[in-house]
Amino acid sequence: xxxxxxxxxxxxxxxxxxxxxxxxxxxxxxxxxxxxxxxxxxxxxxxxxxxxxxxxxxxxxxxxxxxxxxxxxxxxxxxxxxxxxxxxxxxxxxxxxxxxxxxxxxxxxxxxxxxxxxxxxxxxxxxxxxxxxxxxxxxxxxxxxxxxxxxxxxxxxxxxxxxxxxxxxxxxxxxxxxxxxxxxxxxxxxxxxxxxxxxxxxxxxxxxxxxxxxxxxxxxxxxxxxxxxxxxxxxxxxxxxxxxxxxxxxxxxxxxxxxxxxxxxxxxxxxxxxxxxxxxxxxxxxxxxxxxxxxxxxxxxxxxxxxxxxxxxxxxxxxxxxxxxxxxxxxxxxxxxxxxxxxxxxxxxxxxxxxxxxxxxxxxxxxxxxxxxxxxxxxxxxxxxxxxxxxxxxxxxxxxxxxxxxxxxxxxxxxxxxxxxxxxxxxxxxxxxxxxxxxxxxxxxxxxxxxxxxxxxxxxxxxxxxxxxxxxxxxxxxxxxxxxxxxxxxxxxxxxxxxxxxxxxxxxxxxxxxxxxxxxxxxxxxxxxxxxxxxxxxxxxxxxxxxxxxxxxxxxxxxxxxxxxxxxxxxxxxxxxxxxxxxxxxxxxxxxxxxxxxxxxxxxxxxxxxxxxxx
Ligand code: AGP
Numbered sequence: 001x002x003x004x005x006x007x008x009x010x011x012x013x014x015x016x017x018x019x020x021x022x023x024x025x026x027x028x029x030x031x032x033x034x035x036x037x038x039x040x041x042x043x044x045x046x047x048x049x050x051x052x053x054x055x056x057x058x059x060x061x062x063x064x065x066x067x068x069x070x071x072x073x074x075x076x077x078x079x080x081x082x083x084x085x086x087x088x089x090x091x092x093x094x095x096x097x098x099x100x101x102x103x104x105x106x107x108x109x110x111x112x113x114x115x116x117x118x119x120x121x122x123x124x125x126x127x128x129x130x131x132x133x134x135x136x137x138x139x140x141x142x143x144x145x146x147x148x149x150x151x152x153x154x155x156x157x158x159x160x161x162x163x164x165x166x167x168x169x170x171x172x173x174x175x176x177x178x179x180x181x182x183x184x185x186x187x188x189x190x191x192x193x194x195x196x197x198x199x200x201x202x203x204x205x206x207x208x209x210x211x212x213x214x215x216x217x218x219x220x221x222x223x224x225x226x227x228x229x230x231x232x233x234x235x236x237x238x239x240x241x242x243x244x245x246x247x248x249x250x251x252x253x254x255x256x257x258x259x260x261x262x263x264x265x266x267x268x269x270x271x272x273x274x275x276x277x278x279x280x281x282x283x284x285x286x287x288x289x290x291x292x293x294x295x296x297x298x299x300x301x302x303x304x305x306x307x308x309x310x311x312x313x314x315x316x317x318x319x320x321x322x323x324x325x326x327x328x329x330x331x332x333x334x335x336x337x338x339x340x341x342x343x344x345x346x347x348x349x350x351x352x353x354x355x356x357x358x359x360x361x362x363x364x365x366x367x368x369x370x371x372x373x374x375x376x377x378x379x380x381x382x383x384x385x386x387x388x389x390x391x392x393x394x395x396x397x398x399x400x401x402x403x404x405x406x407x408x409x410x411x412x413x414x415x416x417x418x419x420x421x422x423x424x425x426x427x428x429x430x431x432x433x434x435x436x437x438x439x440x441x442x443x444x445x446x447x448x449x450x451x452x453x454x455x456x457x458x459x460x461x462x463x464x465x466x467x468x469x470x471x472x473x474x475x476x477x478x479x480x481x482x483x484x485x486x487x488x489x490x491x492x493x494x495x496x497x498x499x500x501x502x503x504x505x506x507x508x509x510x511x512x513x514x515x516x517x518x519x520x521x522x523x524x525x526x527x528x529x530x531x532x533x534x535x536x537x538x539x540x541x542x543x544x545x546x547x548x549x550x551x552x553x554x555x556x557x558x559x560x561x562x563x564x565x566x567x568x569x570x571x572x573x574x575x576x577x578x579x580x581x582x583x584x585x586x587x588x589x590x591x592x593x594x595x596x597x598x599x600x601x602x603x604x605x606x607x608x609x610x611x612x613x614x615x
Pocket of ligand 1: 303305306352353354355403404491610611612
């Protein structure tokens with residue numbers, strides 16, 4: 001979850017690296033640092049806190065511009081966010097600099113060995129051992145790429161490393177195991193970064209690095225080998241994100257921009273996946289239809305918001321295909337010794353494609369013989385690369401830590417997958433599939449309509465800024481929406497927020513209801529199971545009778561709820577299973593506005609990072 005940038009070429013390495021770090025600051029912002037090579041010497045600076053602190057440091061103590069350089073923004077794992085623990089880390093002679101994303105699990109014995117050999121380590125980090133090991137290996141082999149290969153063979157854990165050596169100007173070397181690293185190839189220059197946002201202003205030609213690979217960047221080209229030095233196969237690809245797409249586009253926060261982008265993100269995720277006759281065409285799945293036909297169980301693994309998308313997927317998959325579907329928190333999945341076999345289809349949902357909990361869950365599933373399908377928003381990331389097949393969402397870069405457009409596009413993707421399973425297994429007739437596909441095609445407009453009516457939601461949110469608790473209730477597909485609404489409020493407004501299945505109220509949570517307690521209720525469509533609708537109307541009455549302030553999200557035309565709603569938020573009528581596409585949006589806006597009213601940092605909430613690449 002750290003941000004890494006490397007550069008070699010004719011531009012100012014310092015300027016390119018700092019600009020790249022700005023694009024990656026969402027990946028971690030506990031500290032930042034840079035190192036540049038200039039005229040055979042190394043110059044470095046690093047500072048705790050956000051990138052702006054480092055920039056202030058550089059204003060006061062400028063570094064040479066240099067023609068090669070590396071940089072880092074950190075999300076602390078080993079050692080607190082201090083200057084000493086900030087990256088880059090140097091060897092004692094100050095000739096090697098290294099930045100790192102991941103965890104080196106055997107750093108303690110390596111640290112002890114280095115101390116015995118007279119090295120002085122100054123930080124609490126696992127990373128620092130690498131700079132000293134590289135210095136030792138370089139002193140005997142004289143080549144940074146070879147030194148990196150030798151060192152990587154001794155490391156255990158997850159790591160992306162990028163390093164420079166003062167004795168090898170115009171060379172930047174990177175290594176990758178489990179954590180993200182992509183290469184950008186320009187004219188007479190080359191880039192390394194945790195994700196493409198750092199260099200798409202300069203080049204759209206990218207190379208995805210595979211597991212256990214070392215890359216050497218020079219002005220005239222890029223060389224990739226495995227850890228033993230053998231040439232490695234790599235996949236080049238074109239980055240289709242515009243530089244502006246990663247900017248705020250006039251909004252105060254990336255999150256606001258990304259909420260507003262949802263209609264387009266939904267439409268883009270549908271693009272090219274429905275043929276002229278309204279049937280589905282998911283040829284990028286890379287999993288044979290025969291395997292999908294024979295699957296006897298689906299297991300979804302994910303974390304956080306992606307997990308909530310999985311919960312909604314369950315309703316669609318079981319209703320449309322009659323295949324049993326389990327949904328598991330990725331961090332719990334492999335520790336409960338799950339029952340998996342060759343006929344289990346595991347779906348790993350992840351926006352970043354780098355969430356370590358989800359990655360380790362899919363590795364466990366594959367080791368048990370299951371087929372793994374990734375639903376992911378980040379091309380070239382680890383989770384799709386290690387899956388048997390992938391269905392990419394096309395939300396574009398999601399920079400805000402709180403996931404919004406990625407969530408809605410994950411829903412589109414899992415609806416498409418469920419329909420495709422129904423199509424290949426014959427549990428849904430062609431006309432039924434075309435009917436749902438038509439509904440899906442209309443959803444982008446429905447989301448647009450919701451976004452146009454959000455001012456009352458923002459006013460309501462501001463009026464609740466002094467509250468410390470909000471509850472969320474839902475039934476059926478509204479229950480995962482309640483969980484998602486609660487998560488948004490937790491991570492943005494730092495409030496106690498909890499989602500419940502409304503039917504659970506009487507089994508305990510109703511004891512929480514007190515005077516003026518805000519309770520958001522997501523009401524299922526009255527055109528679905530009317531008994532569900534009637535029950536939740538009763539639930540609203542029960543909590544209101546006990547003093548709750550009821551905030552009701554209900555479909556246009558649903559008048560049964562009106563007498564019991566202190567605040568009524570209308571959403572367009574949609575098919576039952578698709579309602580989360582529109583009922584989630586007010587909760588995103590609500591949480592964002594409440595966080596803003598409380599003066600919180602919306603795009604980079606405290607303690608969180610956009611991609612959690614440690615378990
Ligand atoms: C959601 O707003 C959070 N940022 C977090 O729960 C996130 O959904 C989770 O960490 C999973 O991330 P992923 O989709 O990149 O795997």
